Amino acid sequence: xxxxxxxxxxxxxxxxxxxxxxxxxxxxxxxxxxxxxxxxxxxxxxxxxxxxxxxxxxxxxxxxxxxxxxxxxxxxxxxxxxxxxxxxxxxxxxxxxxxxxxxxxxxxxxxxxxxxxxxxxxxxxxxxxxxxxxxxxxxxxxxxxxxxxxxxxxxxxxxxxxxxxxxxxxxxxxxxxxxxxxxxxxxxxxxxxxxxxxxxxxxxxxxxxxxxxxxxxxxxxxxxxxxxxxxxxxxxxxxxxxxxxxxxxxxxxxxxxxxxxxxxxxxxxxxxxxxxxxxxxxxxxxxxxxxxxxxxxxxxxxxxxxxxxxxxxxxxxxxxxxxxxxxxxxxxxxxxxxxxxxxxxxxxxxxxxxxxx
Ligand code: CP
Numbered sequence: 001x002x003x004x005x006x007x008x009x010x011x012x013x014x015x016x017x018x019x020x021x022x023x024x025x026x027x028x029x030x031x032x033x034x035x036x037x038x039x040x041x042x043x044x045x046x047x048x049x050x051x052x053x054x055x056x057x058x059x060x061x062x063x064x065x066x067x068x069x070x071x072x073x074x075x076x077x078x079x080x081x082x083x084x085x086x087x088x089x090x091x092x093x094x095x096x097x098x099x100x101x102x103x104x105x106x107x108x109x110x111x112x113x114x115x116x117x118x119x120x121x122x123x124x125x126x127x128x129x130x131x132x133x134x135x136x137x138x139x140x141x142x143x144x145x146x147x148x149x150x151x152x153x154x155x156x157x158x159x160x161x162x163x164x165x166x167x168x169x170x171x172x173x174x175x176x177x178x179x180x181x182x183x184x185x186x187x188x189x190x191x192x193x194x195x196x197x198x199x200x201x202x203x204x205x206x207x208x209x210x211x212x213x214x215x216x217x218x219x220x221x222x223x224x225x226x227x228x229x230x231x232x233x234x235x236x237x238x239x240x241x242x243x244x245x246x247x248x249x250x251x252x253x254x255x256x257x258x259x260x261x262x263x264x265x266x267x268x269x270x271x272x273x274x275x276x277x278x279x280x281x282x283x284x285x286x287x288x289x290x291x292x293x294x295x296x297x298x299x300x301x302x303x304x305x306x307x308x309x310x311x312x313x314x315x316x317x318x319x320x321x322x323x324x325x326x327x328x329x330x331x332x333x334x335x336x337x338x339x340x341x342x343x344x345x346x347x348x349x350x351x352x353x354x355x356x357x
Contacts, residue, residue, distance in 0.1 A: 002299060003112040003119045007130040007170045015137060015170070019147075021294035022138045022287070029062060035297050036065035042095035043069035044087065045122070046078070046102040047228075051263060051285050052122045052131065056099050059292040068095060084334050085114045092116040097300060100124075103228075104330040106352025110337055118299050125328050126160040126229050127353055132262050133166040134295060135288035140219065142287065143258050143280055149176035153213050155243050156182075156223035156268055158189040160230070163262040164223060168193055172202040179204040180213045184242060186235075187225070192354055210243050215252045220245070222261045222268050222281075229328075246270040250278065260284050322357050324350035 007015070025032050041060040045053050049071065057067050069091075070076040078087060084107060092098055092115040100111050101122040108121030108128075123129045140147050152171060158164050158181055168189070171177050179197065181189050181204055188206060197204050207213045214220065222245055230236045244267060245259070261269060261281040273279050322339055324331050330352050331337045340351035348357045 003108075003115075003121075004130055004295065004299065005109045005112060005119070005121045006128055007133055007166060012173050015134075018134060018291070018294045018298055019138050019141050021297060022134075022290040023142070025293045025297070026287075026290045032063055032293065032297065034064040035301050036060060036063035039063075039065040039096040039300055040094065041065060041067050041069075041296070042091045042098045043067060043071070043122075044091060044098060044100045044102075045069070045071040046073045046100075046107075047123065049101055049122070051288055052101065052129075055135075055285075055289040056120075056122065056131075056292050059289050059296055062289075063293055063296060065096075065296075069099075083336070084110060084330070085336060088114045088119075089116075092119075097296070102330070103328075104333050105326065105328045105355075106330040106350070109352050110330045110334060113337075120295070120299075123162055124330070125353075126162050126165075126226065128166045128169075129162040129262070130166050130170075131292055131295065132163045132288070133170050134291040135284060136163075136167055136221075136260060136262075137170065138287045138291045138294075139260060139280060139284040140258065143283070144218065144256075147171065147177075148174045150218045151178050151180065151216055152219045152221060153180040153182055153210075153217040154189075154221045154223070155210050155213075155245075157187045157225045157239070158183045158223070159187045160226040161223045164189070164221070165193055167221065169196060172197055172200040177202060180217060181206045182208070182210050182213050182243065184208060184239060187239060192349070192356060210245070211249055211252070214249055214257075215254070217253065217257055219258045219260060220253070222259065222265075224264065224266045224268055241267060243268055244270060245273055247272050247276070250276060253278070322348065324353060324355060324357060326350065326353050326355040329353040329355065 060067050088111045097118050099120045099122045103125050105125040105127035107124045112119040154164050225239050227236050257278045259279045342349045342351050
């Protein structure tokens with residue numbers, strides 16, 4: 001069984017194969033028009049989405065397949081109290097691939113335990129968003145011509161931004177990349193991802209000023225403050241509006257800076273920036289469809305072995321009595337889930353959400 005839960009199950013070579021295929025598909029879409037004929041993709045979106053849901057759906061339709069699913073769990077039997085496990089068991093009997101977005105961290109991995117077909121993580125809470133990273137890599141390849149030797153600035157909510165976590169985990173595999181982490185102290189990158197950067201020998205620095213950081217960047221990845229993951233309105237109001245990219249700030253930036261944003265944007269990029277040739281975020285959203293077409297072909301047609309959930313260099317163990325203490329972990333909501341832990345050096349982490357236990 002092959003799933004895509006985290007891009008750490010793909011080597012850089014496998015990532016490049018998907019990037020290359022996304023390019024071939026965009027050049028010659030008619031060649032792939034029946035690649036997934038007869039296949040059904042279920043999209044189960046427990047959280048709102050525009051890009052991820054619609055780009056997956058249009059990807060499958062353009063490959064000749066069909067789609068089922070829900071984008072509002074209150075209109076499904078989830079509203080009657082159906083567990084994730086039961087929903088996945090049933091829906092995976094109706095489909096050839098399940099694409100799931102869920103507010104709980106680790107929900108995609110949990111789903112994969114009960115699915116008869118491949119599961120793709122379309123965002124699990126504030127944890128990961130691997131297909132956004134595929135989109136980002138396709139964009140960098142197309143615009144910068146490389147995914148290596150880049151100084152990448154990430155700005156905004158680095159604590160709760162799942163796109164940021166997936167992107168850093170993946171880009172630190174490519175040689176020569178370094179990171180500038182721009183956030184308030186309250187919304188800084190989680191420690192476990194900084195540990196991964198240290199393990200990979202990947203240089204990074206943490207700054208609170210976008211203005212000071214901007215001149216050295218090859219890529220600037222802006223993110224919104226994730227209101228839905230911040231506990232109070234007062235805390236959200238204290239964090240919003242601190243980082244706003246505008247034409248004035250861009251005066252100090254490189255002429256070939258690539259400005260990315262996973263979108264949706266709230267107020268962190270002024271509309272005036274949209275007309276700057278360095279603004280690549282709408283093109284990025286468009287590339288997302290080709291990235292997902294390439295992923296579906298790779299998983300469903302080529303049947304490539306891309307999605308094992310084995311974690312290189314880490315010992316997988318099960319600690320039955322050790323519960324994850326992360327309140328956002330899927331194990332705190334779906335109580336039947338087995339406790340699954342990873343030993344990482346001296347530390348033990350929950351396998352679902354990666355929080356240290
Ligand atoms: N980038 C992204 O995940 O957008 P949506 O929330 O609209 O899917």
